[in-house]
Amino acid sequence: MENNLFKTHNLGSITLSNRVVMAPMTRSRAINNLGNSLMADYYAQRSGAGLIISEGISPSPNGLGYARIPGLYSKEQVQSWKPITAAVHENGGRIFAQLMHTGRISHAHNLPEGARVVAPSSIRAQGQMWTDQQGLLDLPIPQALSYKELLATKSEFVQAAINAIEAGFDGIELHAANGYLLEQFLSPHSNQRTDEYGGNIENRTRFVLEVAKEVSIAIGGDKTAIRLSPYGVFNDMPHYPEIDATYTYLAEQLDTLGLAYLHLLDHGAEEAPHVPSQLKKSIRQEFSNTLLFTGGYNLSKAHQDLSAGVTDLIGFGKPFITNPDLVHRFQRSLPLNIKLDASTLYTPGEKGYTDYPVFAEESVSV
Numbered sequence: 001m002e003n004n005l006f007k008t009h010n011l012g013s014i015t016l017s018n019r020v021v022m023a024p025m026t027r028s029r030a031i032n033n034l035g036n037s038l039m040a041d042y043y044a045q046r047s048g049a050g051l052i053i054s055e056g057i058s059p060s061p062n063g064l065g066y067a068r069i070p071g072l073y074s075k076e077q078v079q080s081w082k083p084i085t086a087a088v089h090e091n092g093g094r095i096f097a098q099l100m101h102t103g104r105i106s107h108a109h110n111l112p113e114g115a116r117v118v119a120p121s122s123i124r125a126q127g128q129m130w131t132d133q134q135g136l137l138d139l140p141i142p143q144a145l146s147y148k149e150l151l152a153t154k155s156e157f158v159q160a161a162i163n164a165i166e167a168g169f170d171g172i173e174l175h176a177a178n179g180y181l182l183e184q185f186l187s188p189h190s191n192q193r194t195d196e197y198g199g200n201i202e203n204r205t206r207f208v209l210e211v212a213k214e215v216s217i218a219i220g221g222d223k224t225a226i227r228l229s230p231y232g233v234f235n236d237m238p239h240y241p242e243i244d245a246t247y248t249y250l251a252e253q254l255d256t257l258g259l260a261y262l263h264l265l266d267h268g269a270e271e272a273p274h275v276p277s278q279l280k281k282s283i284r285q286e287f288s289n290t291l292l293f294t295g296g297y298n299l300s301k302a303h304q305d306l307s308a309g310v311t312d313l314i315g316f317g318k319p320f321i322t323n324p325d326l327v328h329r330f331q332r333s334l335p336l337n338i339k340l341d342a343s344t345l346y347t348p349g350e351k352g353y354t355d356y357p358v359f360a361e362e363s364v365s366v
């Protein structure tokens with residue numbers, strides 16, 4: 001089978017050394033919401049990926065819903081990311097910052113003083129949130145963003161994107177998936193606004209499209225990307241009859257912005273239905289630039305989808321946690337380490353973070 005996975009790929013103005021992408025993964029090692037040298041080691045170890053998408057980084061104090069996640073809205077935060085992006089570049093890698101505003105998936109304990117839990121509408125999501133102070137707590141009722149606050153939130157995304165470029169990132173990915181703020185606008189379950197940002201498809205997609213447009217004007221469409229997860233149910237996102245129409249319209253509109261890529265996450269490997277292949281085809285038809293598909297991939301499925309032209313890039317999440325040298329292992333058909341320690345996914349420190357061995361070390365130690 002022809003091996004497209006290890007070919008280069010032009011993404012906007014940069015060239016990726018291969019088509020294996022490290023999917024964005026929150027790891028909660030960002031003490032005081034800052035980048036640090038441990039995080040630089042972690043990303044440098046994984047820089048064999050054609051592209052790394054960073055963990056979710058908040059564009060706003062209001063978006064820091066989880067404990068120990070990083071931000072990109074203060075000068076100190078921008079500075080703290082510079083050694084991390086430099087470490088990836090020194091190792092020949094590329095890295096986009098994922099801008100993640102958690103919206104209603106949040107808790108006041110995790111937010112800095114003065115920040116608030118906000119959402120399109122004042123509708124609580126089912127579920128709980130970890131806090132370092134009191135353990136798991138019910139998700140709170142969010143405050144609906146006023147029109148003025150909505151404009152301010154949009155500006156925060158734009159400024160964070162500018163900050164990301166200053167911090168040395170090659171671009172940004174807007175996190176409009178997994179039930180966070182941007183997806184909360186897309187769904188009629190979480191968005192029941194009566195202004196022009198709620199109601200029909202055009203209105204529910206308006207905030208996401210405006211953010212994408214303004215960010216792409218600020219830093220360039222070739223440095224701007226977006227992640228979507230239609231049919232995902234994570235973070236209390238029930239289905240609705242207009243899902244296909246919503247995402248087809250979104251893809252059509254996003255296409256006009258000249259974005260670097262559209263990242264489609266299929267939650268089908270987890271507890272959700274697969275994204276129907278017809279919707280994937282419609283998105284492919286509407287969006288003319290690079291497509292990146294993620295969710296439950298292994299090497300043979302990746303080859304299959306690339307060869308069939310379904311997508312241009314393939315994202316891997318959990319395999320990159322346990323195999324820092326994933327691309328090297330793929331290229332040489334080496335076995336993967338599949339033993340993921342779930343207990344250390346979000347705990348501070350290097351255990352379960354930077355101590356997964358590369359293949360050679362593993363063979364020496366046996």
Ligand SMILES: Cc1cc2nc3c(=O)[nH]c(=O)nc-3n(C[C@H](O)[C@H](O)[C@H](O)COP(=O)(O)O)c2cc1C
Nearest residue numbers: 023024025026055056294295296297316317318345
């Ligand atoms: C520990 C962990 C943290 C994650 N954090 C994020 C995140 O910050 N942003 C995001 O868009 N997706 C996040 N995801 C989802 C992954 O990007 C990916 O889509 C998912 O793991 C499915 O891919 P896989 O089957 O290759 O693991 C996370 C997944 C894991 C396992």
